Amino acid sequence: MLDNNYPTKNFEPHNIMNKPIYQRILLKLSGEALMSETGGSIDSDIIKRLATEIKELCEFGVQVGLVIGGGNILRGAEKAAEGLDRVTSDQMGMLATVINALAMQDALESHGQQVRVMSALKINQVCEDYIRRRAVRHLEKSRVVIFAAGTGNPFFTTDSAASLRAIEINAELMIKATKVKGVYSADPQKIKDAVFYPRLTYDEALDQRLNVMDTTALVLCRDNNVPMRVMNIFEQGAVMRLMMGEEIGSLIERGRN
16 A cells, blocks of 8 residues: 655745755656657657756756657667567667757757757767766756767666666756656556555555556666656646745655665
8 A cells, every 4th residue: 555644845935045956857758758749759849848948947056967768769679579689679769869869959059058968879979978977067067968878778768777867967856757747556548546646655666566667767766765756747837846846746755764
């Protein structure tokens, strides 16, 4: 049984103090979040809106790391199921994330935001190689850092890559961006009476198989004590309100010992 009786934090009115409650975050976007309703792989209006909100976070003093999936272009696991070699198909999926990262970089730069794309695969004609210390330095200089190509290894999802990068850059919070309010007992778009969980532990999410992220990603965050927010990225201004102390979406954290 999930325990949702966690004490609610009494946040200061940060909109008056004009300070974010998190200094550094890792935002995980699915590739599907960039798709148009007509099926186009990258919707320019969507990516421009996301870029605007990310720039506003930076102006508010939040250091932003970003991981974008590649599912709007290609899913390695699906190609493997069709008979393509799994390692090759996963490498193709990694390249799809680089395409999305470059598109987001362009959108951010068009808004005047400094940004760096860092790839786990060596593609240094189009982006930087991922080096942890350099990534942290970029963040300290208020540059958005987009981590592309997953972990650089097959058999790992971009969810796992997001958890890994959040740990490596010492992010205070990882945000899993979705199209629903947060974590539910079942898919709320299919099950009308699905229960919403405002707070839960990583062990509860794993035990209940709530499909928040893959198991590796959840275990990485749990074992390294990185809290995660699951929230609707299409609710305009929601991430900023979260940075100001408002309870948005579902919070997943390590349980009390």
